[in-house]
């Protein structure tokens with residue numbers, strides 16, 4: 399029996415979208431494939447409020463995180479770390495030999511724009527990595543405010559992991575001057591795992607031309623070159639492209655504002671519920687619109703609760719991530735999930751815990 403996903407990735411995928419994956423294969427150098435690519439492109443740009451090219455990666459988000467730091471850091475990168483995924487981005491940079499430093503905040507605290515400003519004032523950096531929505535902690539960093547700081551340093555590029563936010567929260571790519579903003583589609587896009595999209599600015603592509611190549615598969619100049627003919631350098635994830643195309647149409651039909659508002663409304667419901675029965679892990683003011691990380695103040699057995707929801711209700715919830723497993727659990731309210739489904743989930747948790 400399928401367990402309905404309320405996990406912060408992968409998220410539940412609608413049956414109509416799953417069917418798209420079974421579309422007969424087309425050749426990746428055929429006009430049909432270029433046409434498909436060409437249909438997807440303006441819709442992605444609309445979703446991301448950008449005129450930048452939006453590149454398709456046949457990899458999970460981690461691959462695009464690697465592409466960003468290997469292609470776009472000529473001097474030194476400042477990695478903002480306040481959770482598991484931002485820590486991973488630092489590990490990726492360091493592991494690839496990219497010169498970098500960490501700017502740290504506790505996991506339940508947001509990265510402050512002033513902290514970033516202070517570091518950039520040293521003149522040592524030409525790039526900053528930031529995870530917009532930390533999926534490990536349910537914390538949304540103040541992207542807009544940090545972007546305003548970075549704008550004051552013309553040499554510095556802002557690289558953003560928007561994995562669990564994109565398609566659930568507005569990302570004003572061009573207004574914020576984001577050099578690189580990426581997301582795997584298995585989160586708020588509500589698509590099957592295996593594809594990542596990233597909007598890359600023309601300035602970023604120009605810099606990538608001058609940075610000595612650190613990667614072959616993730617070469618942004620190569621990807622940009624093929625992008626201009628609606629292609630990818632190697633075989634793209636063709637089934638995923640059919641699904642993405644259909645889902646983008648559905649997302650635009652729902653309306654971007656309506657979609658973002660639905661996410662905000664579900665977040666409010668879950669936050670209120672969490673405040674009533676437990677507490678919320680990150681500091682107030684930075685709670686995520688797409689998932690809530692509940693602080694386990696009742697000291698319930700989280701693993702047992704997740705198991706009971708799966709067995710008794712066919713619902714899949716996520717435990718806390720890494721160091722805060724058991725101490726927290728996470729409720730995803732993203733993708734195509736509807737408010738009535740969230741209400742049903744909360745009733746099921748109450749029943750399991752006898753609340």
Ligand SMILES: *Cc1c(COP(=O)(O)O)cnc(C)c1O
Nearest residue numbers: 407458459460483533561562582
């Ligand atoms: C899920 C997630 C990732 C990693 O994604 P993969 O697709 O598993 O590589 C990175 N960053 C954030 C914020 C995420 O939520």
